Amino acid sequence: MQTHSSQFDVIVCGAGHAGIEAALAAARTGAKTLILSGNIDTIGQMSCNPAIGGIAKGNIVREVDALGGEMAVTADVTGIQFRLLNASKGPAVQAPRVQCDKKAYQFRMKHTLELQPNLQIFQATVTSLVFSKGKVVGCKTNLDLEFRAKTLVITTGTFLKALMHIGQNKNEGGRMGDHNAKTLSNSFIEAGIQLERLKTGTPPRLLGRTIDFSKMQEQKGDETPTLFGFYDTRGKEELFHVEQFGERKLGWKPGTDQVSCWITYTSPESKRIVTENLEKSAMYSGQISGTGPRYCPSIEDKYVRFKDKERHTLYLEPEGRNTDEYYINGLSTSLPFEVQNDLIHSIDGLEEAQILRPAYAVEYDFAPPTQLFPSLESRKVENLYFAGQINGTSGYEEAAGQGLIAGVNAARRARGEEPLILKRHEGYIGVMIDDLVTKGTREPYRMFTSRAEHRLLFNHSSAELRLLHHIEAMNLVPPARLDRIKDKLKQIEHWQLWLEKNTTAGGSWGDLIRRPHTEKELPKEFEAVSEPIKKEVLLRIAYKGYLEREKKQIKRLSEIEDTQLPKNINYLEIKGLKKESATKLEEARPVTLGQASRISGVNPSDIGILLVSLKKKTFKTD
Amino acid sequence: MIDSDTIVALATPSFESAIALIRVSGPGASVLATDILGNCPRPRQAHHGRYKDQDGTQIDDVLFCFFKGPHSYTGEDILEISCHGNPFIAQKIIDDLLSRGCEMAEPGEFTRRSFLNGKMDLSQAEAVMDLIRARSDRALETANRQLRGVLGKRITLLAERLLQVVAGIEAYIDFPEEGLPPESQKKHIENIASVAKETNKLLATSHYGNIVRDGVRTILIGEPNAGKSSLLNQLVGYDRAIVSPEPGTTRDFLEERYMLGPHCIRFLDTAGLHSGARSIEKLGIEKTVEQSADADIFLLVLDSTHPPPSLPDEIRDRMTSQNTLLVCNKSDLNELKEIPEEYSPFTRIKTSALDGSGLPELQDAIITLVESGRTAIGEDLIAISARHAHALSEVSQCLQSAQERLESEEPLELVASDLRSSLDNLGQITGRIDNEQMLDTLFSSFCIGK
Ligand SMILES: Cc1cc2nc3c(=O)[nH]c(=O)nc-3n(C[C@H](O)[C@H](O)[C@H](O)COP(=O)(O)OP(=O)(O)OC[C@H]3O[C@@H](n4cnc5c(N)ncnc54)[C@H](O)[C@@H]3O)c2cc1C
Ligand SMILES: Nc1nc2c(ncn2[C@@H]2O[C@H](COP(=O)(O)OP(=O)(O)OP(=O)(O)O)[C@@H](O)[C@H]2O)c(=O)[nH]1
Numbered sequence A: 001m002q003t004h005s006s007q008f009d010v011i012v013c014g015a016g017h018a019g020i021e022a023a024l025a026a027a028r029t030g031a032k033t034l035i036l037s038g039n040i041d042t043i044g045q046m047s048c049n050p051a052i053g054g055i056a057k058g059n060i061v062r063e064v065d066a067l068g069g070e071m072a073v074t075a076d077v078t079g080i081q082f083r084l085l086n087a088s089k090g091p092a093v094q095a096p097r098v099q100c101d102k103k104a105y106q107f108r109m110k111h112t113l114e115l116q117p118n119l120q121i122f123q124a125t126v127t128s129l130v131f132s133k134g135k136v137v138g139c140k141t142n143l144d145l146e147f148r149a150k151t152l153v154i155t156t157g158t159f160l161k162a163l164m165h166i167g168q169n170k171n172e173g174g175r176m177g178d179h180n181a182k183t184l185s186n187s188f189i190e191a192g193i194q195l196e197r198l199k200t201g202t203p204p205r206l207l208g209r210t211i212d213f214s215k216m217q218e219q220k221g222d223e224t225p226t227l228f229g230f231y232d233t234r235g236k237e238e239l240f241h242v243e244q245f246g247e248r249k250l251g252w253k254p255g256t257d258q259v260s261c262w263i264t265y266t267s268p269e270s271k272r273i274v275t276e277n278l279e280k281s282a283m284y285s286g287q288i289s290g291t292g293p294r295y296c297p298s299i300e301d302k303y304v305r306f307k308d309k310e311r312h313t314l315y316l317e318p319e320g321r322n323t324d325e326y327y328i329n330g331l332s333t334s335l336p337f338e339v340q341n342d343l344i345h346s347i348d349g350l351e352e353a354q355i356l357r358p359a360y361a362v363e364y365d366f367a368p369p370t371q372l373f374p375s376l377e378s379r380k381v382e383n384l385y386f387a388g389q390i391n392g393t394s395g396y397e398e399a400a401g402q403g404l405i406a407g408v409n410a411a412r413r414a415r416g417e418e419p420l421i422l423k424r425h426e427g428y429i430g431v432m433i434d435d436l437v438t439k440g441t442r443e444p445y446r447m448f449t450s451r452a453e454h455r456l457l458f459n460h461s462s463a464e465l466r467l468l469h470h471i472e473a474m475n476l477v478p479p480a481r482l483d484r485i486k487d488k489l490k491q492i493e494h495w496q497l498w499l500e501k502n503t504t505a506g507g508s509w510g511d512l513i514r515r516p517h518t519e520k521e522l523p524k525e526f527e528a529v530s531e532p533i534k535k536e537v538l539l540r541i542a543y544k545g546y547l548e549r550e551k552k553q554i555k556r557l558s559e560i561e562d563t564q565l566p567k568n569i570n571y572l573e574i575k576g577l578k579k580e581s582a583t584k585l586e587e588a589r590p591v592t593l594g595q596a597s598r599i600s601g602v603n604p605s606d607i608g609i610l611l612v613s614l615k616k617k618t619f620k621t622d
Numbered sequence B: 001m002i003d004s005d006t007i008v009a010l011a012t013p014s015f016e017s018a019i020a021l022i023r024v025s026g027p028g029a030s031v032l033a034t035d036i037l038g039n040c041p042r043p044r045q046a047h048h049g050r051y052k053d054q055d056g057t058q059i060d061d062v063l064f065c066f067f068k069g070p071h072s073y074t075g076e077d078i079l080e081i082s083c084h085g086n087p088f089i090a091q092k093i094i095d096d097l098l099s100r101g102c103e104m105a106e107p108g109e110f111t112r113r114s115f116l117n118g119k120m121d122l123s124q125a126e127a128v129m130d131l132i133r134a135r136s137d138r139a140l141e142t143a144n145r146q147l148r149g150v151l152g153k154r155i156t157l158l159a160e161r162l163l164q165v166v167a168g169i170e171a172y173i174d175f176p177e178e179g180l181p182p183e184s185q186k187k188h189i190e191n192i193a194s195v196a197k198e199t200n201k202l203l204a205t206s207h208y209g210n211i212v213r214d215g216v217r218t219i220l221i222g223e224p225n226a227g228k229s230s231l232l233n234q235l236v237g238y239d240r241a242i243v244s245p246e247p248g249t250t251r252d253f254l255e256e257r258y259m260l261g262p263h264c265i266r267f268l269d270t271a272g273l274h275s276g277a278r279s280i281e282k283l284g285i286e287k288t289v290e291q292s293a294d295a296d297i298f299l300l301v302l303d304s305t306h307p308p309p310s311l312p313d314e315i316r317d318r319m320t321s322q323n324t325l326l327v328c329n330k331s332d333l334n335e336l337k338e339i340p341e342e343y344s345p346f347t348r349i350k351t352s353a354l355d356g357s358g359l360p361e362l363q364d365a366i367i368t369l370v371e372s373g374r375t376a377i378g379e380d381l382i383a384i385s386a387r388h389a390h391a392l393s394e395v396s397q398c399l400q401s402a403q404e405r406l407e408s409e410e411p412l413e414l415v416a417s418d419l420r421s422s423l424d425n426l427g428q429i430t431g432r433i434d435n436e437q438m439l440d441t442l443f444s445s446f447c448i449g450k
């Protein structure tokens, strides 16, 4: 084993959606960074559906953009179909979703990493970690090369001890056609980090020219695309990369030349095929031990759990502009190939369809995230960070959000600075990480708006405004952009006040805006304001009462949310604390009282007791 | 409506005493005083006045006393209201204070605030925490007891239905592309209305009933023929129970309410406990064990002429010197047997249900136990009933608001916001209903899986 000559601040292991954001965030905040991946041709590969965003997930992408991440812009400029979901509902729960050109997305991401100062890319599979005195100090690779760094970020996705199933057929690996990582799990176990199993699955891919689209319903994109990136706060210097399409990096003007998706349904014959072959499915023959996601069930699950439902909706989604490969959304399965074939042929419009790649299920190791601090650093090993699917989540956006936070924090740790921690009321990323480290997860964790108690504050277009103080404190965007965000906020607040103060027939403009179902003519001065500012102002005014209620609640909870718990506090010796609660707290070791209050089995009186004990310093430490 | 962070609770511990003291503490206390009285009384002086609720209905003649922080028990502004000791009145006043924006104090919260505001010194810290613990354990036990009953079953059912409604709306918000059955406003409105109706029904019946129905549950247990039924008859003053020289006379349990001084005592006579009982007796014994689970006070009745029996563990484990009296009956027979070591912690009282001797002592001992505070449940019951009633009325309001919003076609997430508040409020009764439970309901009712 040979040790690589240069010492890094941060090494990121894995170049999926989490790894990319982690590496960029670390490098962009000034850390000397190395990203390792077993295969650099699959940097930023979408293992499943080539789409970014969706309800709650789209909000995460915009938060990533606000925090200086890359996912938003790449998705925008490689998008081939744009849709704003929940457009008929209120702005708080609307979110953009975009179908991307899968290869263009990957190439652009790879190119972005290549161009990033402070960042080095290297193709190698990490085989083990190097520890010294309870800390991680580096990693070893399959090339017999060892790398050293102050901090490491693990973003290995589904690749650890991964096993793919198609009926009775099994292949080792985290993604069909990619490399596999068998040994790294042992390093975690050696360090006392527990691992458990989860599973997920992906549907077959079909050849477009063998599909009869005339039997399907067309689903077009929105004429005016809703984008993920905040372009109104980016100046020419940044827009160079973004809007000078084709100048340097791959990409095109968002919203041009959109392609369609297609809707079809399963038939009664499909139901018969699946139910008669159930025992051949890897899932149903007891081959798989991991838990799968309830929100993304296999077709087997759908028929078994919802017996009365006669047909299931399927979406055919193109994988790119320069390929004829189609993803069939809603048909995830682990049935054997021949059964998959029959199943496909039983579907309207797919009678003659050819499968390019079969569906499969994959089970993999993940490290239950309750073993992490809210900074995403391991509680067991200092300087070791985890992000993405390795933490039990699922989804590109969830991975990207965590990756960014872990990258920023690994870089900050390397410099001895305090971590970036988003609170639950600041955004979906805050909710996600708090959920993960406090409660853990029993199934692959995906974000839903219902997980956020303050979702009314989380409209996608407000991400920069909500996160402004972090963006500033952590230096996450160039100074010019920061100034523009601040200016935008100022203008929004100005107009908010203006509209509440100035009157029109029958009251203030604010009252008029809040009156339901009236055609609203707005003052001329205001009509001239830019679209993003106008939208935010109108939202804040229309929802005034609700937003104030949320803010009041947040303020009320701030006492416990902001109270830090001492690192080594001994809960078992706190007088008055119930044994059960003390044991739970010992195990979970929350960082704040707020986090403690969300641990199941810890009740308000325990929090009261802790508060007294903290204020009066009657606790003991280990 | 005052700002929150002002708490209210009943401060007098006992049940149906002559006067009940309600204490309000927090920044809103002076505003409340002004709202209710017309002006804020001079600090530390008793003011006689009428307590009128928010609708202007007079509830009671009361005494108000205002304490300006920091010169008060908690260090905050405090308003004390003394009303007649009838639980209905106390609860009505508390209900009104809650609807004016107060929050029900958590168990031990007054003491906690007082402590945090520097009103107590460090050496008292541990005692304070023990107290908070003890108070909340007891409150929890009382609340759980209520939930085990009929009311609890209805509330659980209500929670399930509400969860179903919330899951329905959340599914439309989070999974717009799932081809869920077409979004039918009408259906949602119907569902919400039906849950609201059930809530209101529950609210109407649950309001004040519990406290009076309850009282201090005092259970008579012992071996067959010890004289339990005879004692009950003596205690309540008439022949409530059948008495016979045959062991095993009482098969089912019997219940009788009786005022002992200011306290409402609910006596329960039970089937005698002995091993090797026949099946019909066994049923009776099972019932006795079941009833013991909810008992506040145990009267362990011994036939002084017999060696004392051993008790089932489920019962024995609940008995402490704080809640048990050892009643050595048939003391007129003069053939007293040794009392085993096991029972030595319990206060011992000699009685004769035949000639009535020892009965006054027994009554006094029961009163002492009740007033020692360890078994007093009146206070918790009022707090819990008020809390439950308040929570239910919040549920009802949120549901109404949700329904109105749906009818006027406001955005669905606002409807959801109301529904989530209703769920949180119901959680105040049933224990926190977290999002995982909502998701469980959602995924088991809707086929999600694009
Ligand atoms: C079959 C399948 C189906 C899925 N289905 C869904 C779905 O239906 N819905 C959904 O939301 N999400 C789904 N996902 C999940 C989604 O793809 C992931 O959540 C997301 O890609 C996770 O990002 P990540 O960065 O954590 O990991 P990945 O994107 O998995 O990236 C991991 C990276 O680490 C590299 N790597 C791994 N081990 C090593 C090592 N030892 N050394 C060096 N490099 C290493 C890999 O090469 C890769 O670049 C699915 C994933 C798979 C594989
Ligand atoms: N001498 C004497 N006899 C008593 C006394 N108390 C009860 N008895 C008699 O004991 C017998 C049993 O009395 P009960 O009151 O029925 O006893 P119990 O404990 O209810 O019995 P079961 O219902 O069978 O469990 C009756 O004949 C009573 O008259 C007492 O204090 N002194």
Ligand SMILES: [Mg+2]
Pocket: B228, B229, B230, B241, B242, B249, B250, B270, B272
């Ligand atoms: Mg009897």
